[in-house]
Amino acid sequence: MLRLHMTLRKIISFIPPEYKEQEKWHLKIITDRCKGCLFCINFCPTELLESSPEINSKGYHPPKIKDDMDMDDCAKCGFCELICPEFSIFLEKEEDTTGAKK
């Protein structure tokens, strides 16, 4: 069976253009809406998020992207947006700042 060694599982040297993302995405987190239910943190398939040490106006810890990760690690699945009961997290294209994902 073809199997990759651990050291080769991180870096892909040659990525063809069709694999590269055309658009830049970012996560918009409206921290004051957050009620700290942790759904986005627990359900993120790439485990991108964690609780921020900061406290919002309601007294909860809103989510933030982990320090050692960035948007390249995000799968852009939009599940956080879908699951958030308070509409406080959105996956957005960089240039499109008017609202939620298309």
Add this chain to the structure above:
Amino acid sequence: MSQKKKTREPEEAKRLGVFVCHCGKNIAATVDVENIAKEATNLHGVVHAAESHYLCSEPGQKALQDDIKYHRLDGIICACCSPTLHEETFRKAAADVGINKYEVEIANIREKCSWVHSDKEKATVKAMKIIETKVEKALLNEALTPISVDVNRNAMVVGAGITGIQAALDLANSGYHVYLVEQSPTIGGHMAQLTSTFPTLDCSQCILSPKMSEIAHHDNVELITNAKLTSVTGFVGNFKAQITKKPKFVIEELCNLCDDCVEVCPVIVPNEFEGGLGPRKAIYLPFPQAVPSAYILDIENCLGIHPLVCSKCRDACEQKAINYDMKEEIVELNVGAIVIATGYDLYDISKISEYDFGPEVDVIDGLQFERLLNSAGPTGGAVLRPSDHKKPETVVFVQCVGSRDPEHHMAYCSKICCTYTGKHALLLKDQEPETEVYVFYIDIRAAGRGYEEFIDRAQEMGVIYIRGKPSKIFREGDKTIIWAANTLTGERLEVEADLVVLAPAMIPSFDTKILSGVTKCNLDEYGFFKEAHVKLKPVESLVQGLFVAGTALSPKDIPECVAQGSAAASKAMALLSKPQLYHDPIVAIVNEKACSGCKVCQSLCPYGAISFDSVKNISVVKEILCQGCGTCASACPSLALTLKNQTDKQIENMIRIALKTEAK
């Protein structure tokens, strides 16, 4: 056992014959054969003794048969060479004149006496002693009938690389139904990754894919991919194999290879087929010629097959071929013979601390370089540095990485690296004649038709061969530095390379150890499967009905793998073509009244021949599996197990005779 035994008078009435062979001078030079033949007539139960110059010759056998008939013998003792050589000859000769073949005993007075002694007098005494013990055993021998068993005419091949494909095709073309089990989603193995094959440089995929598609469309081949062999029970001719099929989440019959699912999949991971140099999605086709030709969803990297989280591929599939509800399946197969062809992996270079390794430092292994050279590879066939995608000006190849290093790594030679490194260097020089190419080697071992000439060709094209093993490979700036010594000139060298290609040792594939446990097939000290005899039984294992071929046995090149695949298939055919198998009846039997059900025998039996009847609370011997080793009989605390024709009584009598003669 047989009718004959029951009607016979007690042992005293048994009429035995002793036949002593001169074996030319082999025995006669150190043993007084004539005297022995005379003395043997005095032995208890012996009615006739004779000598022969060559007992195994046709006239010798004829005389033996005549004597058996004339003296109405019930059993014979042939004092001659080892039973491994002529036991079957004499058994057959005796059976032809009506003696049960298990009433024939061999007293080995050649290997065990004449060949190892020089004192004629003492050797004669010893030879006599050997014959006497055998006479004593023969007195209590029973007439036995071979055990027969039906043969299941299906075969199973585990591993679908070039070896497994060849074995499966040969079996299938001979009319046997073959189950081809492969752990990867596609068949083809490592050969599918290669760019071209030495020494003729024909394209690997072009010579492999016809065989792959033949497998896919063969009526006699049932292909089971993404599956593992998890258990084997039963015995030669009647194995029961359990296969665990992992779900693919794509219905093969519906998939039309439109690529829509791949476009929408958000997960990008390194492609193992490209040695990690190129990407693939979580849903992917391993390579365009893959068989079976269908996408597979890689559950380890998929965001989760929960339709809420990400169901982009399922939504995109117009054929509705993607099914998230597939479950692991367990299939039971009944087969008569099994061929193991599980292939190899490359040695883990991270265990070699003095060498930096990884595409980020431009140090790659041979299989990754194959992908760089391959026109279907991540660079479209151009050799580029993985770190900055520039054309390398200096490329260094290092052979024997992890092999031929008994102190730290693997002691064996991986056999193919010299030739494939030559191929790499040649192809690179062909593509970019300006590139400086160095090859570090310990010795060039290129035995094979056209291999030596092939290496010569590489050298003629300007590849620089340096005898010496690099002591350190490390990154400095955007160059990779190699420290080495030229052992021919004694110079110390430092080479600044743009790309370093290592040739790691071939090691047994990842799951070989587990598979050895499942099949009870032995491994050698390096973890490769072990053949029954290194010269005379190169593809048989010690487990009857189980054959091993290809790089699962030891490192070898493609022609040898193909030859071994065919060899294993023909061995399996020889087995499957018999309507029934006969098994030696020298097996253990359980005295049901004496057995206490302690199961000691069960744990000791090396052949798994003893099972337990939990209703009667006794051990049961499966005669067809028993090899007559006697381990159970000697271990049984209640003396409930006996080996037929090797009973305790027989052995006691033999020891008594042996010691009595000693006392004289």
